[in-house]
Amino acid sequence: MYYLIGGSGAPNYGDELILLQWLRFLHAEVLPLASAARVVVDNNSVAGSTALFGQRYPGVEFVSRFKRMQPDRAKGSFMKNLVYGLGFFSRGHWRDHPELADAIAQLQSARLVHLYGGGYINTWLSPASAFLIGLLADAAAHFQLRVAATGIGITPLQFAEGEDLGPLRQAIEAFTVFELRDTVGYNRLRQIVGDGPALLCGQDDAFLYPVARQTGSQGRRRLHLSGYRSGNLFERPDVHDWLRRHAGGFDEAVYWECAPQLEREIVEPLRRLLPGLRVAGVRELLFDGVPAHPGDHMLAMRYHPHLVAARLGVSGQYLAQSVYYEHKHGAVVQAGSRFKRIHAECGAPDTLEQPLAWRDGGWGELKRALARRLYAVA
Missing domain, CATH: 3.40.50.720 (NAD(P)-binding Rossmann-like Domain)
Structure with a gap:
């Protein structure tokens, strides 16, 4: 079984595009090699995800468990939520949540627990989501699981002077891969955790496959x-x-x-x-x-x-x-x-510039190579 956790389900186009790319990858390259394997996607909305993806990917189970359980959305700091996650299994916090029994059982049996991408973990907009980093790190240690994160946008990432950042270093070290989708996030996290083997400067999960143009839409500007x-x-x-x-x-x-x-x-x-x-x-x-x-x-x-x-x-x-x-x-x-x-002080320019070609850096190939490595199909 593969257990994926992420920020989709609202719906929000970018988050749903990320999930769609991973579902495409799983059905094209992973499940044909492991026909009995199950896929569980834990995100913000069972109803929203089922409505979008249920018919196209009928073998996927959509749940809202750990993603929705974040402990203190209103006032908890990033580090407070991360530390709570780091003790979820090892310190017995799970006993306070009997409703998670099925989810914990699924987690224990997972071949890979995958925190997929988006910009939903940072100190500015959603510090409660740091719980997920701690949770997966604790699951890796407690159940000897492989856990990975891809395409994460983690900035802004700001802490009070003198704040103990050791738990963040501990959490990142538990991941097989912790991929940041931009150099700003990578450099910021690297300042905190050092040059650990898990950290990877990569790209957004949307790069996993090209996005198709609409059929018949050519010829109109x-x-x-x-x-x-x-x-x-x-x-x-x-x-x-x-x-x-x-x-x-x-x-x-x-x-x-x-x-x-x-x-x-x-x-x-x-x-x-x-x-x-x-x-x-x-x-x-x-x-x-x-x-x-x-x-x-x-x-x-x-x-x-x-x-x-x-x-x-x-x-x-x-x-x-x-x-x-x-x-x-x-x-x-x-x-x-x-x-x-x-810029904030002036609007769009007076003239339309001629279109310039996208400077492709082979990001799709790199992303698919990472995906194959994580899901052991390389």
């Missing part, structure tokens, strides 16, 4: 938009002016609705500004392909739309509305994107 509520780019007068001047030069404007429950207040004003705006939802982007081609252009706030569009040859600009997003968008630029940054 599109303007792609991706937003976020905090610091909403599309509320700015300078961006409104840019859209009025340039949107008419495209055959279609497409909004990538990555988190439908959070983005309705962005979409409706855009519909009034851009009559005919098409909204591409999570399901379409995942399973129907992305309607993006060289010659298209994107204004992006979200990270995975930038990553996917740039890989498909789209030009564009991005806004990094926080340190968290500076690191995320910066990782895409470092990986090969030619998108230009929109």
Whole structure:
């Protein structure tokens, strides 16, 4: 059995894309070699994951156990939650959670426990998720399990002066591999834990396979938009002016609705500004392909739309509305994107730049090689 834990299920396009890539890999390369093996995915929503993936991957069991159990979401610090995880089995914390009996039994029988990627573990937005790092490290020691983490975005990662960081070093050392998806996260964690054998500077889990273009979408030039509520780019007068001047030069404007429950207040004003705006939802982007081609252009706030569009040859600009997003968008630029940054004090440039090719670094091949090694199919 393989036990995967991650940040998908909301739904949120980037997190669901990561899970889709791992499900594709498991069904293409792992399960055919181990036909009796089971796959358990522990994430934020059984209903959400089943609705998206249940019919396509009927052998996968979706649960919400350890991912939802994080002990002190409201006030616990990163280190407090990590330490709690480090004692979950060895100090008997599991006895306080009889509802986890089945999950613990599954964990014990796993060939690999895999913490898959995303930016859901950091000290800024979600310090409670540090529990998962401690939990897997303790499971590795207590049950002699192989545990691995891939494509993790762990920054911002800030601690109080003098805070004991020894538990974080202890936890990382228990992993077979702990892959960071960007150099910022890798360098920050390396400052804390040193040059341990587990640490790996890698890429986002979305690189596992190429993302397909939508069938029949060629021949139309599109303007792609991706937003976020905090610091909403599309509320700015300078961006409104840019859209009025340039949107008419495209055959279609497409909004990538990555988190439908959070983005309705962005979409409706855009519909009034851009009559005919098409909204591409999570399901379409995942399973129907992305309607993006060289010659298209994107204004992006979200990270995975930038990553996917740039890989498909789209030009564009991005806004990094926080340190968290500076690191995320910066990782895409470092990986090969030619998108230009929109700064807070000025909007998109007056002219559209000619599309520049994605500078492919062979990230897909490297990612699949890592996956094969972790799942012992290399």
